[in-house]
Amino acid sequence: MSQPVHALFLVSAPDQPGLVARLASFFYAAGLNIVDASNHTDVHAEGGARFFMRLVVDLAGLSTPAASSALRGSATRGALEAAFGELATSLSAQWSVRYSDVVQRAAVLVTKDPACLYDIVLRQRSGELPCEIPLIISNHPTLEPVAESFRIPFVCLPVTPETKADQEKRVLELTAQHHIDLVILARYMQVLTSGFLDHAPPVINIHHGFLPAFQGARPYHQAHARGVKLIGATAHYATKDLDQGPIIEQDVARVTHAMGPDELTRVGRDVERVVLSRAVRAHLERRVIVEGRRTIVL
Amino acid sequence: MSQPVHALFLVSAPDQPGLVARLASFFYAAGLNIVDASNHTDVHAEGGARFFMRLVVDLAGLSTPAASSALRGSATRGALEAAFGELATSLSAQWSVRYSDVVQRAAVLVTKDPACLYDIVLRQRSGELPCEIPLIISNHPTLEPVAESFRIPFVCLPVTPETKADQEKRVLELTAQHHIDLVILARYMQVLTSGFLDHAPPVINIHHGFLPAFQGARPYHQAHARGVKLIGATAHYATKDLDQGPIIEQDVARVTHAMGPDELTRVGRDVERVVLSRAVRAHLERRVIVEGRRTIVL
């Protein structure tokens, strides 16, 4: 039996009566079954209450007469999108759609730390992260053997202050060439410029601190100096403001006075990996909507 | 400005296409705004996939012409329930509704431990638990002063093996007399018979162990003997099978070899209180549906 094919819709609109009914009825009228739905109304949003919804629709119904009739005789993905677009416009909604049979493609950017890279690749191989990883880029050659052991193309692009602009341009070219949908910074020890971020696909970064505490460099040393009793990690979308991007996921682990910076680093590494993978998975499953500086994770 | 009045619907039905659309459209057609909705489809349910939905509806629309027309001229709660009942029948759905302006009434059953009782009453007073507490029943006189300091009627009903049947009958009479909607066992050290449970309102119990581990008596001593590294607490609906009722909420705390049974009890007490209050709150907010031995918490 072949896997059912799903369309994943993400919708964001000014709150108004009947939103759930009108969105759900659209698919019902077209004979398309909603297999999963969740929504949230943020009454604290700037500019008034805002409605967010994630809908997972089984496309099996697209070949039925109901769909054909509802979509004016043309039961295609294009027709579905066109019809949904009309509804969205009438609701002043922003929306996007992805299809489960179009596998997303992620590039992993690394420097020298193998832990996060192994973790991401192994989770992808085990089916936990629904994507392909056709490209690993690093500013150091250290991790080439790891990439090779998984037979993933590895491109080494060293960077200096002078070559940074060129290097970022080259990264952009590679992501375009490989049709990359998502960039994962798996302990990539370079700050990305806003020039890069403006043209790149979404970028998820893992920060090894409990943001907004411990921004900037060497967060575990900061944490040790401050004597905190918990350390954390934060996965967020990279934005031009360093360590200020919308947070997707966070977690912490308990530490004691007896642990020096090295021990904090070791404990923190476990938190980082779990947090990053949860954030990447949520993104790939189309659960995350950015709203200002916050994320809605449906 | 007066608080808006809400109707909270809980629906459970065999999974079928168009459920969200039909439920949402029912309220939309009647001019009633859905202010919060969540649903879940349990594909592992016995007897086939089952759909669960919680809908919070603003009743302000009940006085509009749309409601009047949709409800056949009689825009009352009764008419709303009748019309919804028809829809539910057509979907083979089970359902219930409560209104936010009809405050639920909880009775607390205790023995000698003041911690859980204080916690429940203080949370109710602070607005965290949306209910009234018009009655405290105990099989010991110990906690009468606590009840008194909060001016809550306290009934002492001692129990022996010989008087158990009579005592339970008396508890049932009291809960009926006081129109009790929920019974909270806040460390009530008596097993309830199925005769009692068959006639009582829903009963939530806090078990001071991580069920299904450590069923029965003295779970912290069991936990100590087994040398576990975490201890927990479990809030569940009481059923005739002791410690087997559907679990509403659980949590744990980390412990070490250095802690004896007394210390485990102390640490556990904090977990118990938080877990019990979360479960009671979820129940009062109409978030919990029992499905076989499991709960859906929407």
Next chain:
Amino acid sequence: MSQPVHALFLVSAPDQPGLVARLASFFYAAGLNIVDASNHTDVHAEGGARFFMRLVVDLAGLSTPAASSALRGSATRGALEAAFGELATSLSAQWSVRYSDVVQRAAVLVTKDPACLYDIVLRQRSGELPCEIPLIISNHPTLEPVAESFRIPFVCLPVTPETKADQEKRVLELTAQHHIDLVILARYMQVLTSGFLDHAPPVINIHHGFLPAFQGARPYHQAHARGVKLIGATAHYATKDLDQGPIIEQDVARVTHAMGPDELTRVGRDVERVVLSRAVRAHLERRVIVEGRRTIVL
């Protein structure tokens, strides 16, 4: 059977060979049994590695010939302290001692929030916090009935910018008069001046944020605006630098995008209470040593 009487020693010294042996042998030679001991060497301390030790000694041996002979014929607490002081001097150590039969006295400072006050008093009553609470001070009359229900003297000292100096002076007089050993700020909504802190007993504050994130006012609103996925609370010694004092204990709870500031406040309140009580208990059990901006919790 009467409870055994213990002496609790806290020692801090520059690291040097033989410290454990010399400290332990001191008590062994005096016939005094060590019932609990723990130590830590902070190799990252400023000014070189530093050794910390907590020793709990059974004073039953003080009436034996061994003690008498080791303490030069005078087996009193004074003689014990004098002899230990000589050893400490030879090790360049700082130290302090308390006796388990001298109950510590804590004053609770509050404003209007009853939750933390109830929690502290109930834990003290249940034996979880080894202290007396002979005094509650507030800048508002709101909580007087709570104090009264527990029969604890309540002093209302309102404060305005003009009267702040006088009010703090009055608080100091009261703590001196009542022989207060510890001041607990249980949601006391006033900043204490360094003039006050210089003359007061140790002061433990609960901050409703995960320090060093969210310093200052309205941390839950800050947390909501930043979109964090965990919120926390921090118990620390109050110092003249607001929210910068040495951290004794922290914890967090998971939150979601669906929770507004009110919900964060509610969830956070549970964390605050548990964190504050753990910190107060650790302090009362003489487990906490302040070392610069950090604490060692033995």
Next chain:
Amino acid sequence: MSQPVHALFLVSAPDQPGLVARLASFFYAAGLNIVDASNHTDVHAEGGARFFMRLVVDLAGLSTPAASSALRGSATRGALEAAFGELATSLSAQWSVRYSDVVQRAAVLVTKDPACLYDIVLRQRSGELPCEIPLIISNHPTLEPVAESFRIPFVCLPVTPETKADQEKRVLELTAQHHIDLVILARYMQVLTSGFLDHAPPVINIHHGFLPAFQGARPYHQAHARGVKLIGATAHYATKDLDQGPIIEQDVARVTHAMGPDELTRVGRDVERVVLSRAVRAHLERRVIVEGRRTIVL
């Protein structure tokens, strides 16, 4: 600068006055510095209160005249052990010692799941697990390429009910041949006989459930059926009673009604890996003492 060489002593004795003093003084007299020490007295132990201590001693002092004189002219590890053994006998103590320059050797037993194997090997490579891994044994050929990518010898020993005795004998031969100090069951899907366990080095197993709940097979399916709100993992020493061995480490993760058995498996896998690696590390650092059915983790 070469790394200092440490001796790690673990001692267990009936509680008696002066234990800390006598143990610490032994090393002090021999000019050997104690760099880390921790102890615990279990007053609930069967057969009376029992004392446990872990001492980490810097062996640099072994070449000094003090050591030579204290150890009767022969400042060797053998002489140290002989002298300590005399002290231990006088205290009716059990004890063991290991040296930090004698690297322990662990064999990993696996079946088909790569996650735990990768995790163990990567942590060992990163220095987090202080051991060598000279041998991977499996009852299936699936993971040979993983072993190969890390250049670790891989032995495939298939097993059927008929060949079980022979296969276990072969595993014992291999562990003896490779001087294995610790066997790690990294999702090895075979029950080990007591015949095997009687002759094998210590064996640490990871059970994918929160023991003592969910013993036996398919714990995540059991957890789903019971509707628990947290799932866990337990690392324990393997004993002849399946899933009954002394627990070294446990942890949990929060789950919801929305997660089916597959999702529980995925979430649980993260917990398993962290729990297993913490347990293995504690064992390798000589922090774990087994006392009846419990462990003391110093």
